[in-house]
Amino acid sequence: MFDVAYFYFINYYLKNYRYALSLFRFTVKRLFSTSHSSVDSKEMKKFQLLAHKWWDEEGEYSALHSMNDIRVPFIRDTLLNMSSNYHLGNPLSGVKILDVGCGGGLLSEPLGRLGASVTGIDPLEDNIRTADQHKSFDPVLAKRIQYKSSSLEEIVEESMETFDVIVASEVVEHVADLEMFIKCCSRVLKPEGSLFITTINKTQLSYILGIVVAEKIMGIVPEGTHEWEKFVPPEELERLLESNGFSVKTVNGMLYNPLSGSWSWMESMSVNYAMHAVKSGARGQSSPTDALAIPTKSVDLQGNRTF
Amino acid sequence: VHLSNRTVVINMYLFILGHDIHFHDKKIALLEAGPRKECDHMPDSYSNRVSSISPGSATLLSSFGAWDHVCSLRLKPFRRMQVWDACSEAMIVFEKDDLDDMGYIVENDVIMSALTKQLDAVADRVEVFYRSRAVGYTWPLPSHSCDTSPWVQIELADGRRLQTKLLIGADGHNSVVRKEAEIKNIEHRYDQSAVVATLHLSEATDNNVAWQRFLPTGPIALLPLSDTASSLVWSTSHEHASELLGMDEESFVDSINSAFWSNINHSDFIDTAGAMFRSAISLLKPSGTAVRQLPPSVAKVDPGSRAMFPLGMGHATEYVRHRVALIGDAAHRVHPLAGQGVNLGFGDIACLAHHLSAAAFNGSDLGSLKHLLKFETERQRHNVSLIAAVDVLKRLYSTRLAPLVLLRTWGLQATNALPPVKVRISL
Numbered sequence: 001m002f003d004v005a006y007f008y009f010i011n012y013y014l015k016n017y018r019y020a021l022s023l024f025r026f027t028v029k030r031l032f033s034t035s036h037s038s039v040d041s042k043e044m045k046k047f048q049l050l051a052h053k054w055w056d057e058e059g060e061y062s063a064l065h066s067m068n069d070i071r072v073p074f075i076r077d078t079l080l081n082m083s084s085n086y087h088l089g090n091p092l093s094g095v096k097i098l099d100v101g102c103g104g105g106l107l108s109e110p111l112g113r114l115g116a117s118v119t120g121i122d123p124l125e126d127n128i129r130t131a132d133q134h135k136s137f138d139p140v141l142a143k144r145i146q147y148k149s150s151s152l153e154e155i156v157e158e159s160m161e162t163f164d165v166i167v168a169s170e171v172v173e174h175v176a177d178l179e180m181f182i183k184c185c186s187r188v189l190k191p192e193g194s195l196f197i198t199t200i201n202k203t204q205l206s207y208i209l210g211i212v213v214a215e216k217i218m219g220i221v222p223e224g225t226h227e228w229e230k231f232v233p234p235e236e237l238e239r240l241l242e243s244n245g246f247s248v249k250t251v252n253g254m255l256y257n258p259l260s261g262s263w264s265w266m267e268s269m270s271v272n273y274a275m276h277a278v279k280s281g282a283r284g285q286s287s288p289t290d291a292l293a294i295p296t297k298s299v300d301l302q303g304n305r306t307f
Numbered sequence: 308v309h310l311s312n313r314t315v316v317i318n319m320y321l322f323i324l325g326h327d328i329h330f331h332d333k334k335i336a337l338l339e340a341g342p343r344k345e346c347d348h349m350p351d352s353y354s355n356r357v358s359s360i361s362p363g364s365a366t367l368l369s370s371f372g373a374w375d376h377v378c379s380l381r382l383k384p385f386r387r388m389q390v391w392d393a394c395s396e397a398m399i400v401f402e403k404d405d406l407d408d409m410g411y412i413v414e415n416d417v418i419m420s421a422l423t424k425q426l427d428a429v430a431d432r433v434e435v436f437y438r439s440r441a442v443g444y445t446w447p448l449p450s451h452s453c454d455t456s457p458w459v460q461i462e463l464a465d466g467r468r469l470q471t472k473l474l475i476g477a478d479g480h481n482s483v484v485r486k487e488a489e490i491k492n493i494e495h496r497y498d499q500s501a502v503v504a505t506l507h508l509s510e511a512t513d514n515n516v517a518w519q520r521f522l523p524t525g526p527i528a529l530l531p532l533s534d535t536a537s538s539l540v541w542s543t544s545h546e547h548a549s550e551l552l553g554m555d556e557e558s559f560v561d562s563i564n565s566a567f568w569s570n571i572n573h574s575d576f577i578d579t580a581g582a583m584f585r586s587a588i589s590l591l592k593p594s595g596t597a598v599r600q601l602p603p604s605v606a607k608v609d610p611g612s613r614a615m616f617p618l619g620m621g622h623a624t625e626y627v628r629h630r631v632a633l634i635g636d637a638a639h640r641v642h643p644l645a646g647q648g649v650n651l652g653f654g655d656i657a658c659l660a661h662h663l664s665a666a667a668f669n670g671s672d673l674g675s676l677k678h679l680l681k682f683e684t685e686r687q688r689h690n691v692s693l694i695a696a697v698d699v700l701k702r703l704y705s706t707r708l709a710p711l712v713l714l715r716t717w718g719l720q721a722t723n724a725l726p727p728v729k730v731r732i733s734l
């Protein structure tokens with residue numbers, strides 16, 4: 001009879017083992033953002049140390065890995081809703097995407113798997129090397145994704161109006177000149193192309209959670225990774241986008257649960273948020289829904305947009 | 308030949324993915340140890356290995372077109388299930404209110420044939436390697452170092468090498484994949500073997516009832532195959548099983564009939580206690596007792612159809628690892644007394660296919676632990692309770708001890724009278 005008791009014990013409590021392990025990991029997890037500062041070499045040095053850690057799903061970058069669970073459906077469904085001509089087996093086929101600050105390629109790869117042609121750029125050569133090596137094992141991805149060690153400014157001249165979509169995830173809080181960054185995005189984006197940004201808000205709460213708790217108290221993020229001064233409130237981002245030829249379509253708050261290691265959408269944008277904007281069409285014409293550039297729309301968990 | 312970029316599956320179950328739209332550009336390979344099995348019409352005699360397919364499993368099979376093939380070959384729906392004790396009068400009857408089919412008895416060969424036909428329909432995406440055997444596996448390190456491939460490498464007996472993002476082990480309760488992945492398996496060998504045979508009834512009847520009687524040595528079940536034939540599954544001790552196999556046909560048939568009909572294990576005490584409880588129930592709930600029907604008597608056994616195989620229980624502590632998943636008997640093994648073995652496997656398939664499809668639609672790496680763990684949690688929650696319940700039932704019914712017999716007699720009678728409990732069980 002003892003083996004039966006053992007059987008029950010093992011199976012009912014082994015499930016909790018994984019949860020307990022995640023609690024343990026929580027105390028040693030590192031949360032990182034990609035660095036996209038072509039100006040601050042000090043920041044680049046910090047990311048250099050972790051350049052080979054990108055693909056450890058349970059390591060320093062685990063929060064970015066799990067962010068894919070909401071940012072990829074968000075991008076995918078937004079683009080599917082805007083297009084009438086797609087194949088569910090290859091939803092992003094024919095779409096040219098620029099992943100700015102791609103790091104090790106964490107976001108480029110899923111987008112590539114969904115059929116898009118992705119160009120990933122990052123100023124840090126080691127990151128690009130890691131990204132290149134990781135994609136090389138998969139023959140399909142190796143063809144669909146191209147990586148380049150470069151800043152956004154450097155590729156503007158040769159890539160005018162080339163891309164259908166630009167993705168700048170966890171990047172704008174590290175950029176020195178945000179308006180210049182947005183202007184460059186506008187130049188490489190085709191008319192009516194989409195820009196997706198995920199970043200951190202500049203509020204008291206984001207200071208407490210993102211700097212004090214994450215960096216100083218729990219050490220989730222190495223100290224000095226984020227500067228609260230550089231955080232971007234959604235209102236300011238929206239203002240900059242609108243005044244540079246973009247029309248903001250969607251803004252939504254994101255929440256990270258360090259215990260479960262997963263992200264979810266939330267109404268409040270006080271810590272993390274995601275934004276989708278569309279570049280105005282040719283001849284300065286904007287799309288019909290331009291008037292409502294206020295964050296009122298939301299994306300449900302399946303990524304279906306509700307207006 | 309170095310083949311790459313494939314999801315490898317061992318055994319003939321997981322090609323539902325071949326039909327999934329989100330897998331449209333993925334390549335799937337199936338390693339099948341046996342030869343290709345397909346027939347357009349079944350031989351006259353029935354195979355002695357049959358499975359009880361629940362309506363849920365039938366829905367799964369029809370979702371990718373295999374059920375139509377099964378229907379065109381051979382199957383027997385049953386509408387009623389009667390389960391009763393050899394030590395008392397207690398019994399429980401399952402049937403749907405609208406007299407719908409409760410389940411289907413299908414020969415395993417028929418299922419295999421239907422699946423083979425459907426595999427052909429997706430041959431551009433699913434490649435089947437018949438008569439192949441994997442002799443070596445190389446597992447990737449979870450956070451791979453830069454030089455080694457992050458995928459699972461498989462070496463076949465004929466020297467070919469495959470590499471894959473996800474290896475699904477569906478190779479039975481002695482799973483090699485599970486052993487090679489060093490996943491611990493909690494197992495327990497029952498002191499029982501199951502004897503199977505194809506039987507012919509004394510007279511043709513509306514054979515749409517599945518019968519099961521719990522003898523102290525183990526349950527004996529009669530599953531309908533046609534109006535004149537039924538399949539036998541008799542779980543009993545190893546010695547008795549060998550005896551049954553060795554007997555001449557007449558004695559074998561006599562043993563079966565007496566197992567179903569004889570009241571030798573009854574005791575007056577239990578009978579009285581049971582009768583009292585039954586009258587109490589009929590006061591409270593007049594419809595709560597049903598008339599006990601008698602199973603059909605057996606006249607003949609198909610020569611050469613007798614076989615036996617040992618029984619056991621098993622459960623893998625983990626269903627998934629990085630780039631590996633276990634389904635079906637490789638993950639869990641259950642006593643046939645509830646007829647749930649293959650249905651659990653089909654449930655695993657439906658769940659894994661759902662999670663993999665969602666992962667593919669998110670552009671995730673298919674071998675990533677994140678969604679595999681979701682599959683594991685969902686299935687373990689369901690499977691563990693069922694396997695534990697079946698194990699408890701098996702032990703409860705393996706004894707002649709009066710207190711336990713009384714307990715199970717009253718328990719069974721009470722359950723029979725309570726529709727909500729019955730409905731939950733019969734799902």
